Amino acid sequence: MKNVERKIDFHTLIENLSYELKLEKGKNDLLLTFQNATFETLTEVAFEARGYDYFGELISTESKEYFLIQLKNLNLKPGQCVVNYKIQVSKSIRQLDLKQSYVIDMTGQKEIYKESEYQIYYYDKFFPDSYKDKKVLDVLKKFNPSATCYPLETQAGWICCCGYLNKTENKRCKYCQKIKDEVFLECSQKSVEEKIAAEEKEFNQRMEKRMLERDRRETKELILFIIRFITVIILIILIFAIIIHFRTG
Numbered sequence: 026m027k028n029v030e031r032k033i034d035f036h037t038l039i040e041n042l043s044y045e046l047k048l049e050k051g052k053n054d055l056l057l058t059f060q061n062a063t064f065e066t067l068t069e070v071a072f073e074a075r076g077y078d079y080f081g082e083l084i085s086t087e088s089k090e091y092f093l094i095q096l097k098n099l100n101l102k103p104g105q106c107v108v109n110y111k112i113q114v115s116k117s118i119r120q121l122d123l124k125q126s127y128v129i130d131m132t133g134q135k136e137i138y139k140e141s142e143y144q145i146y147y148y149d150k151f152f153p154d155s156y157k158d159k160k161v162l163d164v165l166k167k168f169n170p171s172a173t174c175y176p177l178e179t180q181a182g183w184i185c186c187c188g189y190l191n192k193t194e195n196k197r198c199k200y201c202q203k204i205k206d207e208v209f210l211e212c213s214q215k216s217v218e219e220k221i222a223a224e225e226k227e228f229n230q231r232m233e234k235r236m237l238e239r240d241r242r243e244t245k246e247l248i249l250f251i252i253r254f255i256t257v258i259i260l261i262i263l264i265f266a267i268i269i270h271f272r273t274g
């Protein structure tokens with residue numbers, strides 16, 4: 026377990042934004058990857074894009090410094106990712122700066138990205154390469170594969186088991202979409218420790234049962250061996266007795 030720093034934007038509409046430009050076969054493709062960080066299914070996501078040429082100079086379009094990149098006809102569920110969405114851009118663009126602009130949900134509601142509201146916070150993160158942490162993580166990940174810590178209430182909001190800081194009023198995590206009450210019920214330190222203890226108890230009982238069965242099997246095999254051995258001895262004695270009887274008779 027290590028205390029780590031994380032920075033999030035309370036106003037963000039998307040998370041994990043990454044992009045790359047691929048100039049090949051006379052085409053310049055922008056590959057976009059991001060995650061829906063709203064509580065709605067989105068049909069459209071738009072970005073403000075600023076393009077720079079080979080010399081790093083800003084390319085202006087129609088007297089505007091930026092142009093809009095709009096991804097339409099989406100069906101992007103809360104927490105779901107778009108991976109390498111391909112959009113063709115001008116060949117003169119060598120570098121891009123992207124800023125989230127707005128999203129539109131299933132009901133047609135448009136949400137414009139406001140000013141950022143960054144929060145820096147610290148939390149105790151578990152690491153799978155530590156034996157002690159792995160035991161905790163194994164339990165947490167059964168509830169949420171992206172779990173990484175115990176949930177925590179803070180003044181700024183509540184930290185989900187995935188490590189994301191949510192506003193106090195959020196009933197769900199914006200990042201992993203897990204319900205707050207369930208997160209605190211299933212992933213609290215007390216609950217996890219109880220689960221680990223129960224698992225260890227079950228494991229020990231299973232081992233005891235297995236050893237008992239093995240002991241029983243070995244005893245049975247030993248008895249069978251002794252019976253066979255005695256039978257063979259009796260048979261030999263009988264055969265000798267019969268032979269002696271006939272010889273002397």
Ligand SMILES: [Zn+2]
Pocket residue numbers: 185186187188189198199200201202203
């Ligand atoms: Zn979460």
